Amino acid sequence: MLLRTLRRTRPLLVTALALVLAGAAAPATAAVRAGSGDPAGLLQFTSAPSVAISGALQVGRTMTATVTRDSDPVADTYEYQWARLTPDDFGYLLQFIPGADTPRYEPTAGDLGSHLLVTVTAQREGFDSTFDSAQTQTVVAPGTFTSAPAVRVTGAPRVGRVVRAAVAAALPAADTTTYRWTRDGVTIAGATAATYRAGARDLGALLRVVATAHRSGYARVSAASVPVKVGLPAAVLAISAPATARAGTRTKVTLTRLARGEAWTLRMAGRVLARGKADASGAALARVRLPRAAGRRVLTLTGSYADRTATRRVKVTAR
Template identity: 30%
Template sequence: MPKLKLKTAKPKITGTAKVGKTLTAKKGKWTSSTSVSYQWYRNGKKISGATKATYKLKAADSGKKISVKATGKKTGYTTASKTSGKTKAVAKGTLSAAKPKISGSAKVGKTLKVKTGKWSPSSTKVSYQWKRNGKKISGAKKSSYKVKAADKGKRISVTVTGKASGYKTKSVTSGSTAVVKYPSAMYPSGWNCPSWAPIKGNASSMIYHVPGGAYYSRTNPEQCFASASAAKSAGYRASKR
């Protein structure tokens, strides 16, 4: 007995043709109880493993056109296939990003760090650019930044840029820090204290020395202070000479 002919319908694709989005195949009306399977195509070539009624667009689909073939099977009927029309060229996806946050103290000599938050897709690679009053700081392209004397009186922010194959590059900028100030004390390397913290503290004697004092030039400081009150708060006493 010859097999019967299936009633078929050309499938239609719904959804947005954009990387990261999901397309759905609508099979239309086939002969009742027909079992329908699917195969998705990229520019007319089979996409490996894409055999469900839905298909999530990948980076490899960017710039390509997607179609789907529906194949119907039913006992006593001849197997039949129908292919949809093609989508428009798949657009690049949009990265999902959190606003970065800066942690740390906005004081000269201190280190600021950025927390990028979650980016999607997880394959996104991020880069950094620290800024001083909104202007790029030359060479400041790591996830941390040591505050410099040049930053005093300015506000610091950081721009995080994400890149992923098949997605548009995206940049997100943090909020700004408080105005950068000098700390009341710092730990020097060597004999000299900076001009903004000229008072030398000697840890072995717990005595501080001010510029012009008898022992100032002979003191190798363990700490430098911006003021005598800061030195006293740290437990130091004034030199008698």
């Protein structure tokens, strides 16, 4: 049932009028407390009960209507009805909330921006009913999440690879979760999915994802992941070395196709021969001493990742 009134400063009168239109007995005097116009033979309460509202006025929190003073005589039962009272261009819009007929009520998204009003009706055998109403002084505020969505980046953060936002759910559960990826703190245009493929522009940058939980009637909440550094893609490197070299001598080995400044390791038969970093052109020169034992050997070059590698066969001859 909907009702508008221009009496913005006396909302309890709205309740009385609404109850009259709903078929309940509303008093002509003493505001909304005393009954009148009762059917013949019914006794009258000498005083109505008093009711008060308590609780955090937010979506998702519980509001409680408490009878702070009993009717006289004391009622057999008390009946409750919650309503929302929303300011509009014409005064107030009053709407009873279906099913909200217990002492406790949890505001929903539909109550945002409205005052809540509760009416308690005293019932006693042989007596006409009487009632009291109370309303909140402020309007229902958005709910708040009790915990934000925890988020982290999973997958290998490397150029050409796909990483994913792994989210631990917020409480209460979100209706939807949105994503925003950043590179060195700057939002990446169009990167709003739960996954992201790192590109060449991301190389060496710190990648982070921000997850935002949304729920109807609630203030949204966001959480950011720990940033991860984007590394190089898989690649086939190159080794240039003599096909034949004498055992125990120093041999010049040229390494190419590395990234600028990339760390590298050169091994033979599991033994580290040299380590270093590539120059600005992605190349390096190493002079390595070959093993003393003659035979066919394999030089193995490994860059900053195990899948950035190269091999070269070398015949080691006796001195």
